[in-house]
Amino acid sequence: xxxxxxxQDLMSRATYNYDSRCxxxxxxxxxxxxxxxxxxxYGWASFLESEIDRxxxxxxxxxxxxMAIIYIPKDTHLRxxxxxxxxxxxxxxxxxxxxxxxxxATQ
Numbered sequence: 211x212x213x214x215x216x217x218q219d220l221m222s223r224a225t226y227n228y229d230s231r232c233x234x235x236x237x238x239x240x241x242x243x244x245x246x247x248x249x250x251x252y253g254w255a256s257f258l259e260s261e262i263d264r265x266x267x268x269x270x271x272x273x274x275x276x277m278a279i280i281y282i283p284k285d286t287h288l289r290x291x292x293x294x295x296x297x298x299x300x301x302x303x304x305x306x307x308x309x310x311x312x313x314x315a316t317q
Contacts, residue, residue: 211272211304220265221308223247227294237278237296244309245292255286262293275301 227243237243248258259282269277280294297305 218308220246221305224309235280237280239296242298242302243296245294247290247292251288251290255283269301272301
């Protein structure tokens with residue numbers, strides 16, 4: 211599977227989500243739910259939203275690709291904000307290796 215550079219960039223900012231507050235969401239799934247940070251704390255929340263929408267379109271174009279958006283910040287704040295999404299297999303199998311080891315949170 212060819213993974214575009216914008217997907218690689220998003221995965222480099224991703225961390226696995228083990229937040230019990232998100233566990234109540236029907237799309238939450240351990241090992242598939244990730245948080246993706248804004249590019250910088252000074253970036254616009256709307257830009258993060260457009261990045262997530264572009265990622266969703268790419269995931270759903272892949273064979274068997276499915277993605278659910280759990281949370282996207284709507285208001286911009288000068289701090290690190292993140293979107294919470296779930297990407298299911300088989301696409302997650304290909305892109306999970308792009309999440310840096312030092313960003314892989316443990317339970």
